[in-house]
Amino acid sequence: MVEESARAPARTRLLDAAEELFYERGIAATGVDSVLRRAHVAPATLYAHFAGKDHLVAAYLQRRHERWWDVWDDVLERCGDDPVRRALSVFDALAELGSRSRTGRGCAFLGAAVEITDPDHPAHAWLVTGNRLLTDRLRELAAGTGALDADALAAELLLLYDGELAAGRRRATGGSPPPSVAVRDLAAAAVDRHRRAG
Amino acid sequence: MVEESARAPARTRLLDAAEELFYERGIAATGVDSVLRRAHVAPATLYAHFAGKDHLVAAYLQRRHERWWDVWDDVLERCGDDPVRRALSVFDALAELGSRSRTGRGCAFLGAAVEITDPDHPAHAWLVTGNRLLTDRLRELAAGTGALDADALAAELLLLYDGELAAGRRRATGGSPPPSVAVRDLAAAAVDRHRRAG
DNA sequence: GTCTATATGTCGATAGAC
DNA sequence: GTCTATCGACATATAGAC
Structure with missing residues (x-):
């Protein structure tokens, strides 16, 4: 859970990263950038899976x-x-x-x-x-x-x-x-x- | 407390406004702008009293x-x-x-x-x-x-x-x-x- | 689906006159 | 101390190629 397996689907990696960061640092304080970096995912990929940060929060x-x-x-x-x-x-x-x-x-x-x-x-x-x-x-x-x-x-x-x-x-x-x-x-x-x- | 008396010192008006907004809507979600508008105070005045938003939060x-x-x-x-x-x-x-x-x-x-x-x-x-x-x-x-x-x-x-x-x-x-x-x-x-x- | 690069808006903070 | 106007940085979101 600490290291997202690079083979897991992008959506899963995003959720794993979001969960850690939102929980640990707070939602507003966590930029989308941080989530992307931790999940090793590109911006556009996030928006292909979620309508926006708010929806990522909802999924979290x-x-x-x-x-x-x-x-x-x-x-x-x-x-x-x-x-x-x-x-x-x-x-x-x-x-x-x-x-x-x-x-x-x-x-x-x-x-x-x-x-x-x-x-x-x-x-x-x-x-x-x-x-x-x-x-x-x-x-x-x-x-x-x-x-x-x-x-x-x-x-x-x-x-x-x-x-x-x-x-x-x-x-x-x-x-x-x-x-x-x-x-x-x-x-x-x-x-x-x-x-x-x- | 709902209506800040326009005669109260700017610092007090700022704190009153900050308290309501930070408490009601959250700290991160509350922009400095909102506080200024509610307190009827200009930006520079805030920074004359507080070193920044973070210090306003501390005072709150x-x-x-x-x-x-x-x-x-x-x-x-x-x-x-x-x-x-x-x-x-x-x-x-x-x-x-x-x-x-x-x-x-x-x-x-x-x-x-x-x-x-x-x-x-x-x-x-x-x-x-x-x-x-x-x-x-x-x-x-x-x-x-x-x-x-x-x-x-x-x-x-x-x-x-x-x-x-x-x-x-x-x-x-x-x-x-x-x-x-x-x-x-x-x-x-x-x-x-x-x-x-x- | 995924990438690189970029647009767009907003927020915190400052400049300079009074 | 207070104002008006504005800067610079950052965050969210998108464009367009692969």
Whole structure:
């Protein structure tokens, strides 16, 4: 992933390069030139595959989303029918994603949401979609636990999830990195609490 | 704050305009031109007050940090000596800040940390400083509660704080806004738990 | 599809008068 | 300190040959 194989298709090399650079340095701060150089691709080739930088950004987010979703699906499958394990799966998936992709700078979607404010941006739809899929699934999993107030539990899980992701960005900021916290344990406690009382 | 008084000093008008635009649309996406137009200030005047856009960004972050810190100090003073109230003060301050400044798009520092990746950027020091002051104070307040593991409690408070701030950004992304959660109650529970057992 | 070379717009910053 | 006018650099995107 660090060195794009020169034999891979240009489109793949472009996406690999874009992913690294957009994630690491930010989207606006990354010029198309940098992507081209890293991918060993000529300008015209990029515009043969993507309508423009904005669409490359959209493809980057789509890819990132699909990878995250695949990981979560895998984890979820391994959970079987245990409703509590399923509700906590998002944190297991988070840990597994960290070992597969670059996550040192926090959540890619959170970062993109900061930089992309125009609703007409081609990538904006992926931000909204990712948002909805996440909240819907959390609600569904929370309801599966038999929690008295499933929406409240889902909101708590989302809070912990966001906190963990934001912390990633905070650590990348430098200075003294704050200590990690066992977020999965906190989530487990939340699930337990909601199963007992409303 | 929406309409900069034309009588205010140029520097103030610039900072007001910069704060609104940087926060609302992002730093990189905001051209110097936009700031100048909104502030009713001529280009040369900006560069008479600031060494460049980067330094305007730094001043923006400094101002934002100081306002946040002032609010938190006020809240903290009203807490008296009650260690639990003091440990939870950050969430009260967050609520109060929301009524004083624009917070609809989440944490300004989190956003800036996404866009500013160069350690040599003039604003980078404020990111690091803000980080350290926050974590130090949380640790201090956590220790004041008599928690058995103050560092762990501080980490939990930070997690909830980050989660709440990230959620703000998520809500701004559009789509179906996730329900808010009573983050202060969760924090209170965390404090309580840490006071009882390690 | 891929290349080299180039057009076009925008942004940050400055010059020089007042 | 403030203005008007403008420069120079860079980034996105395209033209035209292969």
